Amino acid sequence: MANLLLDNFGSAAYPDGRLYDVISNGKGNMGGYKHNLSLRDRWAIVGYVRALQLSRKAPLSDPTVKAAFEKAKAAAAPLQ
Numbered sequence: 137m138a139n140l141l142l143d144n145f146g147s148a149a150y151p152d153g154r155l156y157d158v159i160s161n162g163k164g165n166m167g168g169y170k171h172n173l174s175l176r177d178r179w180a181i182v183g184y185v186r187a188l189q190l191s192r193k194a195p196l197s198d199p200t201v202k203a204a205f206e207k208a209k210a211a212a213a214p215l216q
């Protein structure tokens with residue numbers, strides 16, 4: 137498995153098209169998903185991975201990020 141949160145998988149080092157190609161055709165020990173996921177869904181996964189990568193780097197000093205974090209924490213509280 138690859139840790140997609142590492143910098144070498146960020147969009148600067150690892151372009152969207154390359155990520156899309158691995159999702160579609162696989163690589164090494166990872167199988168491809170082109171027979172199971174539509175073209176649209178595979179690009180949506182590229183977008184989702186990028187969103188997760190960015191959210192991991194979002195600083196809590198940013199008020200928008202802090203507000204979203206507090207909201208998520210409050211929503212999760214009853215589950216703990």
Ligand code: HEM
Binds near residue numbers: 140163181
């Ligand atoms: C749609 C979700 C997934 C995405 C976006 C994804 C993406 C990637 C990427 C970008 C790599 C790195 C390829 C490289 O070295 O350039 C990778 C490697 C790998 N992934 Fe996935 N992957 C996904 C799902 C999975 C699943 C479900 C499995 C397990 C069944 C898996 C198993 C692996 C393995 C074993 C590698 C290492 C491949 C190798 O170098 O031998 N991946 N994945």
